[in-house]
Amino acid sequence: MTENLLSTMGLDRPETGDDAVVPFTLDKLDTRGRVVRLGASLDTILSRHDYPTPVARLLGEAVVLAAMIGSSLKFEGRFILQTQTDGPVNLIVVDFDAPDGMRGYARFDRDAVVKAAEEGRISPAELLGKGHLAMTIDQGAHMERYQGIVALEGNTLEEVAHTYFMQSEQIPTQVRIAVAQMTTRGDHRPRWRAGGMLIQHLPENGISVMPDLPGDGDFDNPDMVDPDYVEADGWSEARALLGTVDDLELADPDISPERLMFRLFHETGVRVFPPQPLEERCTCSVDRIEDMLANSFSDEEREDMAVDGEIEVVCEFCSTAYRFNPHQFQVKN
Structure with a gap:
């Protein structure tokens, strides 16, 4: 059935799995869309x-x-x-x-x-x-x-x-x-x-x-x-x-985005474009947090942040903990 499905939709690639977005158009319906x-x-x-x-x-x-x-x-x-x-x-x-x-x-x-x-x-x-x-x-x-x-x-x-x-x-x-x-x-x-x-x-x-x-x-x-x-x-x-x-159709790992679109739009026709991979990725880094501490706070404020001689900053998104010496920033001011 997979080969028949791919042939019907004009695809020359495997069906898309998880962590991807697949763009498509419904040309006869003047509609475009994306499946994630x-x-x-x-x-x-x-x-x-x-x-x-x-x-x-x-x-x-x-x-x-x-x-x-x-x-x-x-x-x-x-x-x-x-x-x-x-x-x-x-x-x-x-x-x-x-x-x-x-x-x-x-x-x-x-x-x-x-x-x-x-x-x-x-x-x-x-x-x-x-x-x-x-x-x-x-x-x-x-x-x-x-x-x-x-x-x-x-x-x-x-x-x-x-x-x-x-x-x-x-x-x-x-x-x-x-x-x-x-x-x-x-x-x-x-x-x-x-x-x-x-x-x-x-x-x-x-x-x-x-x-x-x-x-x-x-x-x-x-x-x-x-x-x-x-x-x-x-x-x-x-x-x-x-x-x-x-x-269930939207979240089911056994129903690929292409298979879902075929179920919905095979009678009107659907044009499917190559998938775009997606990934979990946090943008926090030592350099970014160090720059924030150096440029947004005074020496006194950084001293107040320190616990047991260290400033700890925990990223709210990925929970990564970064630790700094409050005195390392004084040279940069």
């Missing part, structure tokens, strides 16, 4: 910290979302997804270091999360509370940053992403994300893995008209749609097909 599949990379990010399961799952969804968006960057830079809220999980930060590096971190109130779990309040909306989602594109020191911010309104990060693209990008977008723990034969513990698919409608013929101003329309609420907006038949079909995907 994360295995060991996500398990590393989520297993480094003692996250309660609901927190780990929420951070995993944020990592998938960041990977789907950040992997589209056409230059070396960073895509940063960040939530700041008043809920039990009050901060999530995911860095996507283009073209292929990911790291993520969640800050949470353990007691509040435990209480919420006991009361069954573990949906993303209940864990995050009120606040905002910021998506930032950093093109480097000599380029201006671009940032879009939306309120965290919706029950899932999928819904928040739809609002972001509607308001900040004005591109019809649909997102599906699934995060799961799975155990394989002979493994001593369940491993985190995830999958996601993002599709966007980009008609060349101008069939679809977006609202004139950010926030003028809501594509999931017919009562709030701008009267000038017309949803093209192709986009309606693409959204409907994506809506048939279940969580």
